[in-house]
Amino acid sequence: MNKSRSVSSSVIKRLPRYHRFLGDLRSKGMYRISSKELSERMGLTASQIRQDLNCFGEFGQQGYGYNIELLQEEIGKILGLNSPKRAILIGAGHMGKALAMHFDMTSKGFDLIGIFDVKPSLCGQTVRDLPIHSMERLDEFCRENKPDMAILCIPRSAAHDVADTLVKLGIKGFWNFTHYDLSVDFPGICVENVHLSDSLMTLCYNINRIDN
Amino acid sequence: MNKSRSVSSSVIKRLPRYHRFLGDLRSKGMYRISSKELSERMGLTASQIRQDLNCFGEFGQQGYGYNIELLQEEIGKILGLNSPKRAILIGAGHMGKALAMHFDMTSKGFDLIGIFDVKPSLCGQTVRDLPIHSMERLDEFCRENKPDMAILCIPRSAAHDVADTLVKLGIKGFWNFTHYDLSVDFPGICVENVHLSDSLMTLCYNINRIDN
DNA sequence: ATCAGTTTGTCAATATTTTAACATAATAAA
């Protein structure tokens, strides 16, 4: 099914959005859609949608379009949402807690299996049935539970060292909320930086542009 | 100083990252840097950095490089961080509270001036010295305080209608944490979608790729 | 069964983004 050559990251970054829109259409009771109609709803070109999907196979039918349910499933498979990976959360401050409580990771390919924080006062507390462990237990926990990925909600200053430790414990990817670019330090490891500051500054720029 | 033709969003999206790295260098006591050295630290090409900066003016000197402090200031000005805009937060659930408490908006060009939530039990509570208002007070508040921007931390289902109301009340930009693409609905309004789900799915894809 | 109308997958053309190359100008050392 997969075409062998590697797919550009521009395409990959659009897949979750397709997945989301197709989910919406499904919940509206729709069962089929053409690239043209989908493109209008998403604010893209039909050509781009067809081009993107073609990186992975042929999911549509001429004269008919795409089966919405089928296509969403396929994109889910491509993204790997079906076989959840184990995730641990490092840092149970406001952001960490918000993510753990508010965010359904299971439907996005991950299961949260452990929470850690340096702060002794937090240890023992429970978030969504998971106890917050002391950082001292990290080593042991990772060897027992083999998590695949870590969510970093820790101060900037701690980011590099904690990430270094985690890489040595076998962590393969980071969802990084720290104001620090991990990708530069760890080539070969997957990093998704969520730089909230950056997006806010971009918004600031854009608001100024329409004003002036 | 500004060159008149509009600058591509690829360039704009890199500016906050430059700003951040330059801040780091400053705090390390460095005062000058060449595009070559900066590129190595950031994992870019020197050419790209020079090209990017050139969209806005000439900030360096041949044979010397860039003055770090000066360049950071200039990028801050370009982004508009100097003249803070007024922001309101809609939705004081976990994510909303985490942002309000955890996040320094002032240094990113915004001042948080009001918080709103539909839930009656939250109203009256205080977050960082700001009271949480009922949504009924939104109209009055906006007319009095003229906020420029709204942070949306509300359920998906409410997103469109709330945004619609806010646009009518003069809001010019959204920092949108809802799983919903506002940009499609409101052309002309600035929207920064923070789709945490999307970045998590992208990470899932990438972790699978290195596994297989 | 036939035929007009759709819509895909793909190839080719266009546009955008990134990288490389280099003339020019400043630095810093002799």
Add this chain to the structure above:
DNA sequence: TTTATTATGTTAAAATATTGACAAACTGAT
């Protein structure tokens, strides 16, 4: 002062990404 070195701003080339065009294939109505 002179000269070798450094490093910018800018132009040109290469690489990517997006869009347009169309033959082939299916739908659905007659």
